[in-house]
Amino acid sequence: MSRIFFLLLIPFLVLSTKALAQCNDQLVNDCALNGGDNVTYIKDFKAKLAKGKRGSPAPTAQFSMLLNKGSHYRFGICSAVEYEGKGVLQLYDAERMYGSTYDFTTGKESPYFDFLCKKTAVYQIFIYFQDGLEGCAAGIVFMVR
Amino acid sequence: MFYRVFITLITIIFVSCNGCVDSGKNPIEESLNTKDSQTPVVGTEEMGDVIDNIGSPVEWANMIKQNGVQFSKKYLAPTDNIDDLNTQFRQALALGILGADLGYLNMYSRTSSILQYISSIKELSDELKIGQFFDFETLKRLSTNNENLDSLTYISVSSFNKMDKYLRERNRGNVSALIVSGLWLEGIYLATQVTKEIPNAKISERIGEQKIVLGLLVLILNNYSKDPVFKEFSDYFNKIYEELKKVDITYKVGEPKSIVKNGIMTIEQTEESIVKITPEQLKSITIIVEQTRNKLVNAK
Numbered sequence: 001m002s003r004i005f006f007l008l009l010i011p012f013l014v015l016s017t018k019a020l021a022q023c024n025d026q027l028v029n030d031c032a033l034n035g036g037d038n039v040t041y042i043k044d045f046k047a048k049l050a051k052g053k054r055g056s057p058a059p060t061a062q063f064s065m066l067l068n069k070g071s072h073y074r075f076g077i078c079s080a081v082e083y084e085g086k087g088v089l090q091l092y093d094a095e096r097m098y099g100s101t102y103d104f105t106t107g108k109e110s111p112y113f114d115f116l117c118k119k120t121a122v123y124q125i126f127i128y129f130q131d132g133l134e135g136c137a138a139g140i141v142f143m144v145r
Numbered sequence: 146m147f148y149r150v151f152i153t154l155i156t157i158i159f160v161s162c163n164g165c166v167d168s169g170k171n172p173i174e175e176s177l178n179t180k181d182s183q184t185p186v187v188g189t190e191e192m193g194d195v196i197d198n199i200g201s202p203v204e205w206a207n208m209i210k211q212n213g214v215q216f217s218k219k220y221l222a223p224t225d226n227i228d229d230l231n232t233q234f235r236q237a238l239a240l241g242i243l244g245a246d247l248g249y250l251n252m253y254s255r256t257s258s259i260l261q262y263i264s265s266i267k268e269l270s271d272e273l274k275i276g277q278f279f280d281f282e283t284l285k286r287l288s289t290n291n292e293n294l295d296s297l298t299y300i301s302v303s304s305f306n307k308m309d310k311y312l313r314e315r316n317r318g319n320v321s322a323l324i325v326s327g328l329w330l331e332g333i334y335l336a337t338q339v340t341k342e343i344p345n346a347k348i349s350e351r352i353g354e355q356k357i358v359l360g361l362l363v364l365i366l367n368n369y370s371k372d373p374v375f376k377e378f379s380d381y382f383n384k385i386y387e388e389l390k391k392v393d394i395t396y397k398v399g400e401p402k403s404i405v406k407n408g409i410m411t412i413e414q415t416e417e418s419i420v421k422i423t424p425e426q427l428k429s430i431t432i433i434v435e436q437t438r439n440k441l442v443n444a445k
Contacts, residue, residue, distance in 0.1 A: 032303065033296065036409075040207065040252075040298055041303065042203065043306060068204060069351070069417070069420075070208065070347060070350070070351065096401070099410065112409055113409065114410070114412065115411075116411065116413040118414040118416065119417055119418040120354040120358070120418055121357070122361075143204060145207060145211070
């Protein structure tokens with residue numbers, strides 16, 4: 001019984017770590033060491049954004065990164081606990097969005113998504129906060145081994 | 146209150162001392178020690194973006210390992226000549242080269258050799274006044290006790306990311322460019338040495354794709370080419386680029402596919418870059434990379 005309870009608890013423990021740390025290097029450390037099994041941290045992107053204006057698009061931080069063909073990447077985001085804003089990370093190339101930690105249509109959030117890269121190129125990473133709220137987040141890129 | 150004033154004073158002293166230079170060094174050394182020696186043609190922000198994209202010290206190593214290649218210490222750069230590197234130019238380049246080797250050692254969990262490399266990296270980063278970002282004590286403990294290899298890799302890689310970020314924020318992008326160049330050069334050196342002994346289509350393809358990556362890197366290096374030392378250095382990379390430019394890269398279009406794999410949304414790209422690299426091209430690239438890397442590693 002206690003084993004079942006523990007197993008049921010795991011997803012909550014894992015998900016809750018995504019919003020435990022404050023807006024500092026600890027946030028990156030916590031996030032970078034919670035990417036799952038068989039992953040290696042490659043890079044982090046920190047974004048601290050003010051609250052957006054009503055009727056305007058949510059403030060967004062933009063970064064770029066070279067991704068290599070044949071690599072399996074994992075993108076994750078962790079939001080600082082002292083801010084209301086929940087961070088969203090999106091991956092784009094010049095033409096399209098490939099992945100997002102937030103699904104607009106269903107409203108479903110996920111701390112990670114994986115990307116199997118088949119084209120070496122510079123990709124864009126966007127970080128913003130849901131509903132344009134003020135927030136601080138660390139986006140992490142892992143390589144899946 | 147006192148604590149805040151103290152921290153503020155320390156910060157002011159620290160930031161202002163960033164501009165301090167040692168007397169008795171030549172002008173190139175001075176400029177390399179402090180900030181960019183000339184105004185880059187490419188904007189600082191774009192430079193930062195480009196430089197951010199190059200030289201992950203673990204990606205090459207991971208690819209080599211995934212393709213079943215055994216670890217070999219013979220590919221690694223020596224650490225016994227660190228004290229002979231008497232210019233910041235050489236120190237920055239060596240820092241990048243050893244950073245790539247550290248990534249290789251991390252990927253193969255060679256903790257017994259790691260200590261030697263992190264000691265040299267610490268020495269070089271101290272010389273370049275960025276040693277505060279290299280957590281030597283933690284890395285030493287992790288490698289000595291052979292514990293938590295993921296943390297070891299994380300701290301190693303994030304130290305390099307922090308150094309790079311700090312240098313760019315302090316207008317020392319030229320030093321950052323040298324470190325990244327070292328990382329890139331050692332990465333492609335490892336890959337070409339491996340394919341020289343064990344031909345491998347995937348690694349060869351990744352080598353050919355460096356046409357794209359080096360195209361970005363030479364853009365950065367050429368920005369500093371008014372500096373004679375940098376000019377000589379960027380010429381080496383331009384020569385490698387001349388060989389890589391002969392590789393044919395075409396693109397196949399396609400829509401991405403999404404599947405949920407092990408509970409994680411996984412997006413598979415179907416748009417693809419197709420690399421055609423001939424054995425002759427690979428051989429020429431291998432030769433010029435080997436010559437350049439060995440010349441730079443053994444230079445003092």
